[in-house]
Amino acid sequence: MLCLLIAALLAIRVPVAFAFFGPCLLYMITTDQSLGLALRLVASSTASFPLLAVPLFILLGCIANHAGIADRLFDFALALLGRVRGSLGYVSVGVSLGFSWMSGSAVADAAALGKVEIPAMLRAGYSKPFALGVVGSSSLIAPVMPPSIPAVIYAGLAGVSTGALFAASVVPALLMAVGLCVVVFLWVRRMPNLERTEFSRAQVWVTGRRVIAPMGAPVVILGGILGGYVTPTEAAAVGAAYMAILGFAYRTLHLRDVPKILVEATVTTGAIMLIVASANLLGYVFARERIPQELSEAMLGLSSDATVFLLIVFALSMILGTALDAIAVLTLTVPILQPLALLYDVDPIALGVLMIISQMIGLLTPPVGTVIFVLQAIAKAKMAEVFWGSVPFLVPLMLLCLAIIFWPDAILYLPERLGL
Numbered sequence: 247m248l249c250l251l252i253a254a255l256l257a258i259r260v261p262v263a264f265a266f267f268g269p270c271l272l273y274m275i276t277t278d279q280s281l282g283l284a285l286r287l288v289a290s291s292t293a294s295f296p297l298l299a300v301p302l303f304i305l306l307g308c309i310a311n312h313a314g315i316a317d318r319l320f321d322f323a324l325a326l327l328g329r330v331r332g333s334l335g336y337v338s339v340g341v342s343l344g345f346s347w348m349s350g351s352a353v354a355d356a357a358a359l360g361k362v363e364i365p366a367m368l369r370a371g372y373s374k375p376f377a378l379g380v381v382g383s384s385s386l387i388a389p390v391m392p393p394s395i396p397a398v399i400y401a402g403l404a405g406v407s408t409g410a411l412f413a414a415s416v417v418p419a420l421l422m423a424v425g426l427c428v429v430v431f432l433w434v435r436r437m438p439n440l441e442r443t444e445f446s447r448a449q450v451w452v453t454g455r456r457v458i459a460p461m462g463a464p465v466v467i468l469g470g471i472l473g474g475y476v477t478p479t480e481a482a483a484v485g486a487a488y489m490a491i492l493g494f495a496y497r498t499l500h501l502r503d504v505p506k507i508l509v510e511a512t513v514t515t516g517a518i519m520l521i522v523a524s525a526n527l528l529g530y531v532f533a534r535e536r537i538p539q540e541l542s543e544a545m546l547g548l549s550s551d552a553t554v555f556l557l558i559v560f561a562l563s564m565i566l567g568t569a570l571d572a573i574a575v576l577t578l579t580v581p582i583l584q585p586l587a588l589l590y591d592v593d594p595i596a597l598g599v600l601m602i603i604s605q606m607i608g609l610l611t612p613p614v615g616t617v618i619f620v621l622q623a624i625a626k627a628k629m630a631e632v633f634w635g636s637v638p639f640l641v642p643l644m645l646l647c648l649a650i651i652f653w654p655d656a657i658l659y660l661p662e663r664l665g666l
Contacts, residue, residue: 298479
């Protein structure tokens, strides 16, 4: 009954946090549970030092967006690749890859880059579905490549090293970019009349100098974390300060922008933390009703093969990702799936990377598809145009998930080499 009530609330577009809170509080009242206990569970869920990295990484992305870093990356990539056939498709992937080191959010990536890239592609003769598909799918790199907000949430819930999860995510994120470039190559072969720009070494030099300092952000953040000099939370604070200094130095950021940036970061953080808190209360209800134990017994009765378990996780994450925010899916499913993963001898780091990539596919899939709505607003397009334009680009992402399922130990190589 509880799950049906939650599903009904979600179906009528009630915000995820309140769709969880309402039924859970009703359950607490009808089962004579203390509402004070519910309050303590909600408060304790966000009182975590690792989760402090979430608002700081969000702040970092907001500062980078307002400081015009995306525009600098776009100008450099276009100068470098403008002569290549289908250049703007590759530029979109490359800029998203570069911006992902600072953003950590697919929505922020799509909003910041879509305003520049989609009009540029339409003017150059690219089809609208292609422009929407490549921008939307490229934005999914941001939540996978460190610093990844979903990775911070997963690490806090699963009790694993954030640095190890960051390290394990680097290669899959790079493979996502490669896979998207392959789709661009195949698609632009059917567009013979695309505009190109002449290659200019002087332009490459001028635009290249403008991105040297911003690309120091990944060095500061990842170098500090993987080198063991700072925690992810401290690295997020240093990264936000570094990006703010750049913005003021470039005079693209002004004191009058600070309140707007802080409000934007606060609203986003509040929405995420409300979901985390409500999902923690829902997790308590599930635990009291022994739902995790029953699911464990059902799964083990179905199959003892780890590959089958990972295939089920892949399918479940994609399905839930189409209806719920990725943070909600993680906070809801990790407490249930992680103990199961240990029973199947699946490394929690590999499980985390698989779940994050699987759920990112849901951002471009109706009915929720947050990135779809962002691109709709930017390009004044229909939901169907965004989705069908994205379908070819989702194929390499799904193949990457299958590769992780069948060879989960491969993505653990980098964290092991770094001793994380």
